[in-house]
Amino acid sequence: MQIGFVGLGIMGRPMVLNLLRGGYRVHVWSRRAESMTPLIEAGAIGCGSAAEVAASCEIVISMVADAPDVEQVALGERGVVEGARPGLLFIDMSTIAPSAARRIALRLEEYGVEMLDAPVSGGETGAINAALTIMAGGSQAAFDKALPVLQCLGKKVTHVGANGAGQVAKACNQILTGAGVLMVAEALNFARASGVEPAKVREAMLGGSAHSRVLENHGQRMLERNFNPGFKAWMHRKDLKIVLDEAHRLGVMSPVAAITAQMFNALVGGGDGERDSVAMLQLLERMSGVDSE
Numbered sequence: 001m002q003i004g005f006v007g008l009g010i011m012g013r014p015m016v017l018n019l020l021r022g023g024y025r026v027h028v029w030s031r032r033a034e035s036m037t038p039l040i041e042a043g044a045i046g047c048g049s050a051a052e053v054a055a056s057c058e059i060v061i062s063m064v065a066d067a068p069d070v071e072q073v074a075l076g077e078r079g080v081v082e083g084a085r086p087g088l089l090f091i092d093m094s095t096i097a098p099s100a101a102r103r104i105a106l107r108l109e110e111y112g113v114e115m116l117d118a119p120v121s122g123g124e125t126g127a128i129n130a131a132l133t134i135m136a137g138g139s140q141a142a143f144d145k146a147l148p149v150l151q152c153l154g155k156k157v158t159h160v161g162a163n164g165a166g167q168v169a170k171a172c173n174q175i176l177t178g179a180g181v182l183m184v185a186e187a188l189n190f191a192r193a194s195g196v197e198p199a200k201v202r203e204a205m206l207g208g209s210a211h212s213r214v215l216e217n218h219g220q221r222m223l224e225r226n227f228n229p230g231f232k233a234w235m236h237r238k239d240l241k242i243v244l245d246e247a248h249r250l251g252v253m254s255p256v257a258a259i260t261a262q263m264f265n266a267l268v269g270g271g272d273g274e275r276d277s278v279a280m281l282q283l284l285e286r287m288s289g290v291d292s293e
């Protein structure tokens, strides 16, 4: 099967490599030619536009940044619809607003293209190890067609519901992981300010009720003071804005997302947007006058 892939960044790059390992012929396009080069060397077929990608494929996957980018790739000039044959399945794996996913799906329908929103959790490591958690929204037929491809990229693939439902699950995921990053940073900062070794505190907590994947993975990176992205702080801020916009639209309270978003505003506003979201620890240290050296 011929698969198209647009969005060859931190996540997209290893995902393409896994599709190639899975035996798929993968057609790629990126704005910057240098993003395509290592993938072409690995066996992918380079294209000149998203439309050219779509012309050769039964399924096109996007892994870009936000809703306007997905819109541009799918519906814009030299976008997917310009090359698509009827029956094409477009799978957007970026994290965007559920309402945007529903809107894009409806517009694609006019061109005979079906869409699945299939955002992911698991980060760069999950992408490299083909161990992503994938949350899908769309018709049963679209999900069934996509499943073998998604299983090549992830370990847990769930059909959550209709278009937009995958993005709702991802927004819920980001409430938990955003707050988790903030809470782990807060705990480790508290330990250091108390004159107790944060690594020992984390080790002790990993055995108890406070255990979480975020304490394990993000906590480890905080201790190593590894703030290279990973998951860029501006992207996490984007995801919390998605949560708050939808909460506002729905008229539901989301107090934890609200305070977490404020912290990410400060982190990004302070110039750390391109660093990993675990740089939250340094923000707390600065705000509390805690010396990490």
Ligand code: NAP
Pocket (backbone or CB within 6 Å): 006, 007, 008, 009, 010, 011, 012, 030, 031, 032, 035, 063, 064, 065, 066, 068, 069, 070, 072, 073, 093, 094, 095, 096, 120, 121, 122, 123, 124, 230, 231, 232, 235
């Ligand atoms: P990234 O490293 O910034 O990569 C994004 C890629 O998309 C870049 O290669 C960029 O191309 C391309 N792109 C952006 N806008 C485009 C457009 N309008 N047209 C064509 N290409 C475009 O980001 P990432 O970390 O891989 O994240 C991608 C998506 O996955 C985001 O929605 C993010 O929220 C989600 N996600 C990320 C993680 C993570 O840990 N990183 C985890 C789960 C979900 P250029 O290089 O030319 O700018």
